[in-house]
Amino acid sequence: MAIERRPLREQVKDELLERLGHGRFTPGESINEVHLAEELGVSRTPLREALISLEREGIITSERGKGFRFAPTGRQEFLDLTAILIALESLALRTSDREHLSAIAPRLLAEARAFSAPQAPHGTIERYDDAWHALLLSGCANARLRELIDSLKLTLHRYERVVVGDHAILERAAEEHERIAQCLLDGDMEQAVAALEANWTSGMERIMERLPAVGTR
Amino acid sequence: MAIERRPLREQVKDELLERLGHGRFTPGESINEVHLAEELGVSRTPLREALISLEREGIITSERGKGFRFAPTGRQEFLDLTAILIALESLALRTSDREHLSAIAPRLLAEARAFSAPQAPHGTIERYDDAWHALLLSGCANARLRELIDSLKLTLHRYERVVVGDHAILERAAEEHERIAQCLLDGDMEQAVAALEANWTSGMERIMERLPAVGTR
DNA sequence: ATGCCGAATGCTGTATACAGAACTCAGCAC
């Protein structure tokens, strides 16, 4: 039955990410360890361990004597992160096993189309884009690269809140996904990579439009 | 006078990296927190914080109940890491400010040539390659990208020990650096990126030749 | 009213304490 017994620090980390995704923390907000630990029902030790881990991921900042705070967001950082992720996902796709890609291409197409359909079941919506990309890169043998991409996506998620709930944007993404899948079906890697980059650029622009010009809250 | 008063956890982290670079730990080795903390003259708390930070960088692994150990190395992981770094440094170079590149190109050339010279002062040798690449990317405005590259290089350093002290290899690298600098002087970005990738590939091959086939110690 | 100073408070950074999991090894059955 596999009783999952993970360290508290990891559970705390997940919980913090979850709350951040739901907007229960705001970027720049400073963290009171005692209060937060109490609220989470753990001691300061695993909380601090989780914070240090998140700090290395760039989601949290710390300053000697001042403690931790959620890293401020900014338009420039968003652009920077996006540029990195484009490069990494392109690499992952290019170096994926061709056979595996051919094998999953139909599924990639199907899932994109299923999502375009009027009412996708709720709950799957938020995760759709992530899930699709994860499937796309499931044939990437470079484990390190996959982990890195996942980690960076966590930091990008902080920006995606501005478009959460906007179905039109996700539909547009699904269309772009269809295009990528089609390229893979055709076995045209160059086009697939180009389409993937276009997908990223398009998503980036949608978010940029909605990010306040300065401060980015 | 700027008395540097950094948190112990960071000093510990640096010390561990230093020791790892000098081969005082071997990949796969497991860590006894009490002993190591004592040896470093700190308590377990900042040591564990340093270990958790290094874990996120991929230099250390942990398993619930078993504690921490230095992450095992492997030929495949080395290749994986190299592929990532090629992509990221290429990106960094391509997106660097052209004017800044023109400005530093002469220095890049000079440093590469100075190093090729018979006897470069000792101590500068080990850091030469890193320093040169850092200078090359000094015009990259993407701070996040620069941090990421630095972080990944730390993990690569674990593999470079096999060629440490081999001056021939560094001279070859210096020649490749000259080529890159020359491209930059000519303002030929495409060629510069290609030369940079060649530099990486070449270095990778030199190291691969010397990595034991299995286990990678 | 404004700005400086100092006590008081709160919070972080580090050390230590404690409970329970994992490992070790002697003893015993076979």
Added chain:
DNA sequence: GTGCTGAGTTCTGTATACAGCATTCGGCAT
């Protein structure tokens, strides 16, 4: 001799304690 078992030991994961820095706020001088 080999394999199992269980007490003892070691170590980790988490909680708690403590010292010192940072911040706040009231009082005083200007």
